[in-house]
Amino acid sequence: AISCYICDMLLIACILSLTSNCLNLIRPKMKFKITLILFLFCLNFSFAQIFEDNFSRDSIGEFPANWKALRGYAQVTPIASGEKLLQFTEGQNYIKPIVEGLTDNYLDDKFTLEFDAFFDETHTTRNQYYTLRLWDGHNYNNGEIRMNPITIYRDGVWTSYFNPKKVTIQKRRDKLDPKNNFNQDTGNYEYKWHHLKLEYNQGVLKLFLDDQREFIINDLPFKPTMFSIGAYEATNAKKNYFTAIANVKLHDRILENPPPVIADVPSPNDSGSSTNDPGDTSTNDDIIINEETDANVTNSTAKYRFKFDWLVVYEANDGGLGNSNLELYGDFGGSYGIYVNQGNTRIMDYNGLQRIHKTNAKSVSKNDGTLMPGSAHISDLIIADSYGYPDLEYFEEHAFLKVSYTLKERDPTSFDEVFLESKTIPFRDILNSRTLTKQEVLEARNQDITNILYFHEGGNRMGLSFTFERID
Numbered sequence: 001a002i003s004c005y006i007c008d009m010l011l012i013a014c015i016l017s018l019t020s021n022c023l024n025l026i027r028p029k030m031k032f033k034i035t036l037i038l039f040l041f042c043l044n045f046s047f048a049q050i051f052e053d054n055f056s057r058d059s060i061g062e063f064p065a066n067w068k069a070l071r072g073y074a075q076v077t078p079i080a081s082g083e084k085l086l087q088f089t090e091g092q093n094y095i096k097p098i099v100e101g102l103t104d105n106y107l108d109d110k111f112t113l114e115f116d117a118f119f120d121e122t123h124t125t126r127n128q129y130y131t132l133r134l135w136d137g138h139n140y141n142n143g144e145i146r147m148n149p150i151t152i153y154r155d156g157v158w159t160s161y162f163n164p165k166k167v168t169i170q171k172r173r174d175k176l177d178p179k180n181n182f183n184q185d186t187g188n189y190e191y192k193w194h195h196l197k198l199e200y201n202q203g204v205l206k207l208f209l210d211d212q213r214e215f216i217i218n219d220l221p222f223k224p225t226m227f228s229i230g231a232y233e234a235t236n237a238k239k240n241y242f243t244a245i246a247n248v249k250l251h252d253r254i255l256e257n258p259p260p261v262i263a264d265v266p267s268p269n270d271s272g273s274s275t276n277d278p279g280d281t282s283t284n285d286d287i288i289i290n291e292e293t294d295a296n297v298t299n300s301t302a303k304y305r306f307k308f309d310w311l312v313v314y315e316a317n318d319g320g321l322g323n324s325n326l327e328l329y330g331d332f333g334g335s336y337g338i339y340v341n342q343g344n345t346r347i348m349d350y351n352g353l354q355r356i357h358k359t360n361a362k363s364v365s366k367n368d369g370t371l372m373p374g375s376a377h378i379s380d381l382i383i384a385d386s387y388g389y390p391d392l393e394y395f396e397e398h399a400f401l402k403v404s405y406t407l408k409e410r411d412p413t414s415f416d417e418v419f420l421e422s423k424t425i426p427f428r429d430i431l432n433s434r435t436l437t438k439q440e441v442l443e444a445r446n447q448d449i450t451n452i453l454y455f456h457e458g459g460n461r462m463g464l465s466f467t468f469e470r471i472d
Contacts, residue, residue: 050106051099051250055084067095068103070228077244085118085244094131094230099250104136104226107200112255113227114197115248119154120241121191125180126397126428127234128241129153132198132207134224145221149230150207152196154189155180157207157214158394163221171214179210191242199254200224234426302392303471306336307376308354308405310438310465311362312369314445317459326460327410329361330354334405336468338381339424340398349402353377361410369438372464378471396470399427405464407455421453421464435467 051066058064058076064086067074072093074086099106117130131149133140140147144164151158156172175182181192197208205217227250233243316326333356337349354374356362362370404422433451436444441463444452455462 050252051097051248053097053248054246055086058084060084066098068098070094070096071230074231083246085246087242087244088231088233090233090240092230092232094133094228096136096226096228097248097250099226102226107134107224107226108252109202109223110200110253111224112197112199112251112253113249114195114251114255115229116246117152117194117196117231118242118244118246119181119189119192119194120243121188122239122241123188124428125153125155125189128243129232130196130245131230131232132196133228133230134200134226135222136226136228140222142222147222150198152207152209152214154192154194157209159215161217161221163219169215169217179212197255198227201254302381302395304338304379304381304468305376305471306350306353306379306466306468308334308372308374308464308466309435310369310441310463311364311372312438312441312463312465313364313366314442314461314463315459316364316366325363325365326462327361327363328407328462329356329358329410330405330407331357332406334403334464334466336377336404336466337402338379339400339402340395347381347399348379350377350379358408358410367442369441369463376467396427396431401425401427401430401468403453403466403468405453407457407462407464409460419455419457421455423453425450430468431470433468436465441465 053064053066055064055076060078061075063069063074064076067086072089072091074088074093074095077085077087079085096103113132120128122128130152132152133149135147139149140161144162147161148159153172155175155177156170158168158170160166160168173180176184179194181190182188183190195208195210197211199206199208200220203218203220203223205220207214229245229248231243231245233241311328313326313328316324333352333354335349335351335353338347339345340347354372356373360373364370402422402424404420406420408419429450433449436449436451441449441452445461445463448454449465451466451468453464453466455464
């Protein structure tokens, strides 16, 4: 920005002014040389870095002053060493900096963006990741030129763009690669700081993880104008992940001497030690897949099978009919839907499944069950690239299944009202489950099994199991 250059000139003038008395004691020719050297040094120092934030001046628990929230939320958090980090909340978040008063149009033909990102202990690499965008908005979309966010996992990276043919860049390291910090004894990926660096030089884009190149795009089809940093933390996971960044720097040049691997920021679970791993010499090559398809065409498809299985009764309190059975029916039936974007964006849903009409109510006694009527439902799903999913595996790591069923009791004195139960489940959890037997559903009365809906109405407790699977 022009204001930045004016400030730079004033800074240089002040430095030269402060040294004028010393310079007056030197011969004119030497004075000129020293002045020129000092000027160039100041110019290079001043212009080399245009944005830096380590959040040290921000208040703990507040959103940082030099940033703008685009989605979700983040807050400044201290760690044991006294340093401050920017911690993100659960779900999808992304933020952008305010650079010299601007939130866009501040990037030049050359720049380097770098920051530290924390990856928490986890059993899967898809419960936590970071994203980078070099444009305003979710996806870059300018006619035939399109690009998805750069997604950085602890074990790899993914993005895709159209120019106008589709190019997918995908890299996934082996589980035992030292950079992944996988513990074979526990079966978990241990926590680790990673240093991320993005370089842009007149159309050439490179991403580095701990100063090892992850990918290179030699012909980025648009010019970056700004950047935003995103962070995802699974909301349906069994633990609360610590997702945070530190030491954000933006330079207007390509760094000739990169900083050490992982800036000296200790783990939130540490008292000051670094998770530095400079000895990592992994040399995995970039994986670049060129798909010869038009920008508006996708061919990723999947077929899924859904069925309600067993309806069981755990506790029965039928005071109207004079027996221990519940007369259950569901004339609205059940439903299931497939969602993305943390369960907020619906791809498709199906209603009125496996109805039980009142005239055919199921008489079920305590500690017993009955098979649900009706057949399985088959859905054919087109995985739209507009959602940013490059393949079936990636989609199933991010999609959610929503299941619901409405039960009624034929004697209205047993239920005060119609009872609806629903559940939202990550695909990765439900696809790892299996069809349960009646006895298994009965034995799960005091548990929280992924593929069981639990109903609790007055003194009545029921369970309804279901199966969701991909058909190969």
